[in-house]
Amino acid sequence: MSVFSDLRLRLLGGRSRPGDVDTGAMAHVGPHFDGLTARDVVPDAPFVFRNQLTEHPLFTDERLEWLLDRARRRSPELLEIREVSTDALPGYGRARRVDGEPVAVFRALATCPRWINVQHIERIDSDFADLYREILCELAQSIAPMRPRVLDSGAFLILSSPSVQVHFHADPDQSVLSQIRGHKRVYVYAASAVSELELEALVRTEDQGVIPWSSRIERAAFPAVDLHAGESAFLPIYAPHRVENGPEVSVSLSVGFHTGMSRRRKLALLLNDRLRGRGVTPPRVGQGAVEVGVRAALLRGWNLSRRLRGRPS
Ligand SMILES: [Fe+2]
Structure with a gap:
């Protein structure tokens, strides 16, 4: 996979993982x-x-x-x-x-x-x-x-x-x-x-x-x-x-x-946890979809940046 494909999937969250289930994919x-x-x-x-x-x-x-x-x-x-x-x-x-x-x-x-x-x-x-x-x-x-x-x-x-x-x-x-x-x-x-x-x-x-x-x-x-x-x-x-x-x-x-939203909120919480570990006191994670989405994308970007530098995300 190219760096750009990996970047797109990581930032947009498009990669399927174990435990991801298409809920409309099968007959009821x-x-x-x-x-x-x-x-x-x-x-x-x-x-x-x-x-x-x-x-x-x-x-x-x-x-x-x-x-x-x-x-x-x-x-x-x-x-x-x-x-x-x-x-x-x-x-x-x-x-x-x-x-x-x-x-x-x-x-x-x-x-x-x-x-x-x-x-x-x-x-x-x-x-x-x-x-x-x-x-x-x-x-x-x-x-x-x-x-x-x-x-x-x-x-x-x-x-x-x-x-x-x-x-x-x-x-x-x-x-x-x-x-x-x-x-x-x-x-x-x-x-x-x-x-x-x-x-x-x-x-x-x-x-x-x-x-x-x-x-x-x-x-x-x-x-x-x-x-x-x-x-x-x-x-x-x-x-x-x-x-x-x-x-x-x-x-x-x-x-x-x-859900997509609860996973993004989880990533937002992980971002805050990591910031706290670096001595920063981040603002509390709210419930707004845009805010949570931005924070989740920031963590994905941070993780990708670390991997590209050969460090664990
Ligand atoms: Fe339980």
Whole structure:
């Protein structure tokens, strides 16, 4: 690729990457959801709607165990098992990662408190990849900014024991969490309560634990979301949340994604983070599309300039 082609793609953001999905490219399959209403903007508050995934053939015990075994053999880096607590408070501490044979751990979830996350299941199995694309395309029919494509997307299967808690954290994207078995109560907090410095740390590290819990953020809580089997919840970008399982084994599917605007805002935050590292205090990133676009282009240009000089971007 010529320097000029690379320059054009980098500045205009035209290069396709893993996780970029054309949401209008495929015939509609499903429906997998009910009750989705048309939205011109990506909401900044959670909302709940129905899913039809509880009887989907990919979520039988046999099919889930097949996926777990395939992940163990072919993609162990995508498999995460944690020893979780059922105690009252440590929603605010990350559980310890442990070894384990995933099929055996899954079969013992009812009695041995564990949390299994199979990351990017779309990379492990083509049937799950088809379902993940169908879900994104269906969501995009309702949420206008998801058209004509979403970016940096992925699907995550979460299998967890009764009554366990998932610590307070924020994800670096927006997502739809679909409950397939069991019940979860999800506590979601407004992203506007997170400081600019914390947001910059989140997008730089992609470490979900860099947003610290404080009593202050409890004032920014939305009403708790009760998610039963057959229900899905939209979780806004950068909105911290924590989860408590109900009294049954839980099977959930999370599909995360960026829109063009949220990716450009992420780049704008990364630009500010880099400027701060050089002793400059940049103005806060606003919500205006032009401003965010200019900042994103500046970061892309900066990255390209570094690469042309043989330095990492
Ligand atoms: Fe999360």
